[in-house]
Amino acid sequence: MTHIHLPDSAPFGTLLGYAPGGVAAYSSDYETASDSEYPKRSSYRHYLDGIYMGYKWQCVEFARRWMYLNKGYIFDDVAMAYEIFNLRSVRDIASNSRLPMFAFANGSKRHPEPGSLLIWAEGGEFEETGHVAVVTEVFADKLRIAEQNEGHQIWPDGRSYSRELIATTTEEGEYWLQCSYNDATILGWMTQTDNDQHAEPTEIIDKQLFCLQSRRAKDRGRSTKSWLNVANEDEAAYVKAMHGHKLTSVGEDQLRYYVLSETAHESLIRATNELHALFMHATDFVLEHPKLLEKFNLPALLLPKIRQSWDNRLNELITSRFDFALADTGMKVYEYNCDSASCYMESAKIQGKWARHYGVTEGQDSGKELFAALVKAWSKSNARELVHILHDDDPEERYHALFIQETLQAAGIKTRVIVGFDSLQWNENGHIIDAQGKVLTWVWKTWSWETALDEIRCQIEADARLTEPFEPRFKQGKTPRLADVLLNQHIMIFEPLWTLIPSNKAILPVLWSLFPNHPLLLQTEFELSTELQAGGYVSKPIVGRCGANIQLVNQDNDIIEQTCGKFTAQDQIYQALFPLPRVDGYYVQVCTFTAAGKYAGSCLRVDPSMIISKDSDCMALRFVDDEQITGQHN
Structure with a gap:
């Protein structure tokens, strides 16, 4: 105020x-x-x-x-x-x-x-x-x-x-x-007070309103017809990645969608905005306590740059995503993907076009306002002139990059998409330029910050003489490395470097210590406690992506689900077991997106297993009137 x-x-x-x-x-x-x-x-x-x-x-x-x-x-x-x-x-x-x-x-x-x-x-x-x-x-x-x-x-x-x-x-x-x-x-x-006489009534919410329900669109013979506009680059890239005009990879599921109540929708909005604030408080707390920061297993050479990013670019966040479990037993957040654009296009564009093609008018599209919110976030950001969009030669990264390009262009910002690094080089002034000679000053990337950290760790191991803080290695006329671009003081990266902290799962025990028993949080510890063992727990690597190396253990100490991956060497955190609901054959996770730290839309991810991974499908999510969930009609 x-x-x-x-x-x-x-x-x-x-x-x-x-x-x-x-x-x-x-x-x-x-x-x-x-x-x-x-x-x-x-x-x-x-x-x-x-x-x-x-x-x-x-x-x-x-x-x-x-x-x-x-x-x-x-x-x-x-x-x-x-x-x-x-x-x-x-x-x-x-x-x-x-x-x-x-x-x-x-x-x-x-x-x-x-x-x-x-x-x-x-x-x-x-x-x-x-x-x-x-x-x-x-x-x-x-x-x-x-x-x-x-x-x-x-x-x-x-x-x-x-x-x-x-x-x-x-x-x-x-x-x-x-x-x-x-x-x-x-x-x-x-x-x-304990006396609620004359108090405003505490609304008793029907727990059923937080239960997802599965629906099917009517089969009007449209499953074999194309419905995405391949004249648009991002949609053409999506069709190529998905091998067809479809929202989900499973043929039998092309008509399936899920619905959630408006009450749950309103709760997701409040939860997303509140949790973003909590994660920002926890990030600040971590950066103020060096001993706690050590638990995040970040290269010491990088810490000054992370602090500088936090001090200077706190309000430069564009995209982030929360992962929730919703059931009649409550609503809990699993983690905060503060350095991810995954599923943005599916939510903001694809599921809406899917609904129009199959004639689904029930409720409202859960991602209908996401594109406009991203455009507004870019418009308010400091990004100006030309934003370079960098991604690997990967089908999924390609359509994500092209979708973000569309949001930037709608905000009136010029863009240039670059695949890989081969076309980039150092110029004589120590700047990185593209093939047209344009200096990189603003960059949006598909790579996670952890990818750059892997490269930095390799450099640290190879060169013990490196001093703080880490600086890119300038070689005129040569192609820069990933870390040279992402950690360059002359280049502003989206998302900012400080997002390494809230995206790291070591933030979860910190949150629990700062806000114990918060209704949206799950008890999470750095060490496996007897209390967690008694109720079942999930072990997660503090740094990991796409659901890799996660293990679910029940109260009898039986492993009920686990995934493999490349993060086995990472330290673990232990989170109270709160399984995803299983609805119509799938375990279902609700994701909420932010634009500049505020709720902007939602999507749904499903999997036959209890762990959502990079291969898990998206399905359309619609928010409907409460009466359509409870079956009560006025």
Whole structure:
């Protein structure tokens, strides 16, 4: 939330006053923040006793810090302040247990009390974020609050609150608050209590709404007809890779698709946005703790470049993907593919054209907004002039590259696709140029960062004289190596180098330690604990791709599924077993995509085995009204 700079605003970081309990409130007038004191976005992150409070000095940061210092508990991280009104518990830090918290609407007969959180809706004065303040004193005709990021003025001497709001108590006992701004709305207040009398109802969601259902399109004799436009390069490359006009490789499945409820869709949107924020917090935490960073098994020569990437290019993320398991027992995230464009084209373009060809109109296409979201992300990025798109001579990489090219061009950015490295060379000025003599400055790649790391590790082993940080090896007129391009200080790579951290599965135990028992996370440890063994677990290499070298073990210590691969030498993490649901003969995984870190679409991946791999198929996913899942009709 950002406010207009006022003449009497105190400079950023100025102490404004103390709320009850001696909790300091600070100015968040960002226009006056010192570039030397806050040289990077991560400088604004605030931790207390190793617990993330929020961004300095936002309203959410103050509310969470007040709760922690005065009550010993905190509320879960939220993307926007107004979302606090949807929370129904807080986490007690000492006992690592959950305490109930209830929402009471403005006008409730349950009055706010000192320590309640007052919540504003999004919109108006509070733009898209809403606002939160801490209630300090309650009277029949007024309410006093303490807050940050509203006004930025120093509180008068001896006053322990920032503002006073007009209140009205009715004869029926209802408590109504008047907002100071005509264009803003007070939702109500949140109170930690065991008594839910007069609280906003906690919606009981039918667990069936999180169960995928299989459907089949009607066979109208269209299975043998072409439906992708091969005049478009990306679609022609896709048809070539798939050996025909089809979404899935199995002939009998050409008419099959899956549906999921709108309630599940909304939950996936919230989960994706919240999890992205959690993974970013964990990434920052790892980079601030060298001993923890060692567990990620990254070359020491690369660490300065990773930190530099995090400091300078935090907001340069374009594509990323979460992998979820959804069932009537809950929704859990497996991992975050923060360095992957896999399945973007299938979701954004192919499944929509499949549905139109086969006449599937039920619900809505789960990837219908993905292309536009990517175009918007590119438009807001710093990529300018010419973006080189690099990929190997691989059929799948080819259509992914051409699809991304289409999103870039739609954003008004010029592109050039390059296969391999043979056409690149070093020029006399130490820059890498293409066959037309154009210098590479912006690059989108299909290769994972781990591929470059393999090459760097080989170089380190071959040359013990290498010093930190790693630098490309300039040889005029010669073809550069993969690492020379991807780690070149003159070239900005998408996705940024820092994505190595959240994509590494070593981030999962860190997340669990920072946000234990979070409803979207699975318990994950660096060492196999007796607790994990008792409930069954999954072992994964901290660095691995495409479902390789994964082992599923049940509570009886029996291996129920495993895959092979080239990552056997990597350290392992151990994650609680939460199997994918099996629906109509396939184990089904829901993936959500982000564009610039925000939810942008979904897709479905299926496999006869319990582990999704690079060979697992995509199938069309449609979001339908809840009644079409539960069978209840009005």
